[in-house]
Amino acid sequence: MQSREPISDTSTPLGRDFTRFWVAQGASSVGGQVSELAVPLLAVVVLHASAAEVGVLNAARWLPFLLLALPLGVLVDRRRRLPILVVSDLARAALTVVVVVVAFSGALTLPVLVVLVGLLGAFTVAFEVSYQSFLPTVVGRRQLERANGRLQATAATAEVGGPGLGGLLVQVLSAPWALAVHALTYVVSAVALLGIRAPEPRPASTGRSALRDLGEGLRFVGRDRYLVSLVGFAGIYNLFAQWVVVLFTVHAVRQLGLDAGLLGLVLSLGAVGAVAGAAAAPSSVRRFGAGPVLVACAAAECIALAVLPVVDPSWSTPVTVIAVIAVFAVNGAGTSLSSVVALTLRQLRSPDHVLGRVNATMRWLSYGVVAIGAGLGGLVGELLGTRTGIALGCAGTLLTVVWVVASPLRTVRDPAGLATHGAADQ
Numbered sequence: 382m383q384s385r386e387p388i389s390d391t392s393t394p395l396g397r398d399f400t401r402f403w404v405a406q407g408a409s410s411v412g413g414q415v416s417e418l419a420v421p422l423l424a425v426v427v428l429h430a431s432a433a434e435v436g437v438l439n440a441a442r443w444l445p446f447l448l449l450a451l452p453l454g455v456l457v458d459r460r461r462r463l464p465i466l467v468v469s470d471l472a473r474a475a476l477t478v479v480v481v482v483v484a485f486s487g488a489l490t491l492p493v494l495v496v497l498v499g500l501l502g503a504f505t506v507a508f509e510v511s512y513q514s515f516l517p518t519v520v521g522r523r524q525l526e527r528a529n530g531r532l533q534a535t536a537a538t539a540e541v542g543g544p545g546l547g548g549l550l551v552q553v554l555s556a557p558w559a560l561a562v563h564a565l566t567y568v569v570s571a572v573a574l575l576g577i578r579a580p581e582p583r584p585a586s587t588g589r590s591a592l593r594d595l596g597e598g599l600r601f602v603g604r605d606r607y608l609v610s611l612v613g614f615a616g617i618y619n620l621f622a623q624w625v626v627v628l629f630t631v632h633a634v635r636q637l638g639l640d641a642g643l644l645g646l647v648l649s650l651g652a653v654g655a656v657a658g659a660a661a662a663p664s665s666v667r668r669f670g671a672g673p674v675l676v677a678c679a680a681a682e683c684i685a686l687a688v689l690p691v692v693d694p695s696w697s698t699p700v701t702v703i704a705v706i707a708v709f710a711v712n713g714a715g716t717s718l719s720s721v722v723a724l725t726l727r728q729l730r731s732p733d734h735v736l737g738r739v740n741a742t743m744r745w746l747s748y749g750v751v752a753i754g755a756g757l758g759g760l761v762g763e764l765l766g767t768r769t770g771i772a773l774g775c776a777g778t779l780l781t782v783v784w785v786v787a788s789p790l791r792t793v794r795d796p797a798g799l800a801t802h803g804a805a806d807q
Contacts, residue, residue, distance in 0.1 A: 398519050398579045399528060403535060405573035406512070409470070410536045412566030416477070419559035420498065421630045422644075423484070428491050436759015439627050440752040441495045445502035447749030453507050454741020455594045458734065461581045462515040467571050469508035474567035476501050481561045509744055514737040517728060519579050527663065529728075533721045534659035598738025601731070608730055608739070610788035611723050614675070615747030617784055618682065618716075621777035623751045624758030625686055628774065632767035636694050637701055647702055651709025658717035670794035671722050678719035679785045683778040685711035690772035726796055 424430035424438050457465060480497050483489045520528045602608045633639040639647065658678075665674050688708045692701055731739040754774075762770035785791060 396520070398577045399524075401573045401576045402516070402519050403531065405466075405470075405570040406532050407535045408566040408569040408573065409508075412563035412570075415559050415566075416563040419563070420494075422634075423489075423560075424491065424494065425631065425634060427484070428489070428494070430491060431763060433759045433763040434491055435631055436627050436755050436757075436762070438491070438495055438498060439623065439755035439759070441499040442502045443623070443748060443752035443755060444499060445506045446744055447752055449503055449506045450510060450741045450745035450749065451595050451598070451738075453510050454598055454738040454745075457507075457510050457514050457737030457741065458594065458598075461583055462511040462518070462737070463574060463577060463581055465507055465511040466515065467574050469504045469511070470567045470571035470574065472504045473501055473508075474564045474571070476504070477560055477564035477567065481558075481564065484560075506744065509748075510737060510741045513724065513728070513740045515581075517736070518581050519577065529721050529724050530659055530662045533662070533717055533724075534656055536655075536659070536717075594738065598735060598742050601735050602739055602742045605730060606789050607726065607793075608743070610785075610790045611727060612743055612746045613784045613788065614679065614719075614723065614781060614790070615743070616750050618679070618778060618781040619747055620750040620754040621774045621780070622682075622686065623754035624761070624774035624777065625689065625771050627755045627758040628762040628767045628770045629689060631762065632771060633705075636767060637692065637705075638694070638698065639701070643698070643702060647705050648709060650706045652713050654710030655713030655717035658714035659721055661714075662718050662721035665718060666722060666796065671726065671796050672791040672793040674722055675719055675790050675793075676782075676785050678715040678722075679782045681715035682712050682719070683775070683781055685709075685715070686778055687775040690768050690775060722796070726793070729796060 420442075421435055421438065424435055428434075430438065476497060480489075480494070483493060483497075516528060516532075602612065630644075633644050633647075662674075669677075685708050688704065692704050696704070727739065727743060728736065758770060758774055761773060765773075
């Protein structure tokens with residue numbers, strides 16, 4: 382039976398624990414944006430990696446979601462989530478320092494970088510699954526839409542400053558120094574998380590094997606048509622969007638003539654759209670309904686990316702920069718707004734005892750394909766050229782629109798109507 386009570390409570394402050402959680406997420410987001418630009422540039426500029434090799438590097442970053450998300454989801458539902466978050470942050474800080482030290486020593490090679498990026502990805506999986514499962518403990522489920530909107534807006538704001546900071550650090554200092562800044566942000570995140578005082582009881586033992594618990598999470602998602610629809614939305618888009626992103630970094634540097642500083646500026650200014658999208662989430666859902674918002678976002682995200690292969694190397698640098706900024710601004714607004722809505726729906730549909738496994742299953746399917754998209758994009762770009770490869774990836778993203786329009790998501794108005802009985806009582 383579905384609850385029809387209001388889910389969003391705008392009158393109650395989110396509290397100090399959320400502020401600490403917010404600081405942690407903000408620090409991680411800024412650092413993540415720095416490294417998202419610094420790592421590929423380290424490969425392209427320092428190691429002279431080809432399009433295919435950059436694809437392999439990006440695949441290594443996302444492959445842990447495919448390999449580890451499901452078992453880590455079981456772990457998250459069997460343990461307190463805060464310690465997992467802190468350990469993940471500290472481990473990622475240590476591994477990032479290793480990358481920096483190896484790079485400065487002159488011993489860095491592409492295989493070494495791929496291995497270290499893969500290890501970083503493993504702890505990122507643990508953090509992502511725990512982070513989304515811990516948030517209801519911090520703010521309660523009635524505050525989820527507000528909290529998710531604020532967190533997404535912060536992540537989007539980091540997208541504004543992070544790439545610019547990353548590009549500046551790479552250009553003025555070096556890619557390893559940019560990564561050293563990222564290591565520091567992980568430490569800031571861990572310290573902020575350690576200040577959270579929200580009581581988190583140890584989950585009760587199910588008395589079942591890990592394999593049976595894992596299967597329960599898969600079945601829970603598979604039986605829910607809304608969760609299946611959300612998986613398809615994220616999975617199709619992420620597959621082809623990562624295909625495009627992998628090739629665009631190489632294409633922008635080698636074909637469009639953008640240096641590290643300009644590329645960072647483009648991504649930073651383009652991310653202004655993501656800030657606006659996240660901020661508009663609550664009012665957009667109230668005015669238009671969750672389903673129409675998701676359909677509109679899917680269309681905006683995909684159509685915007687389709688402009689990238691049209692950008693010609695013969696254009697002047699200012700025209701190229703303006704065009705690409707506009708693409709990422711519209712795309713960012715769509716992805717940011719849809720992420721807030723989708724995450725809130727997922728958290729409302731999932732009781733707490735299975736939330737870790739649900740988040741892990743969603744991450745496994747929707748982020749696991751990112752590794753596939755990165756590998757395929759790099760391969761196609763190597764064989765057909767980066768511009769043609771980007772065009773094919775953009776064509777693939779349009780399947781996202783078809784999926785969302787054909788799914789039950791398009792009919793959703795008030796997210797409260799999708800809340801399960803166990804998900805709406807906090």
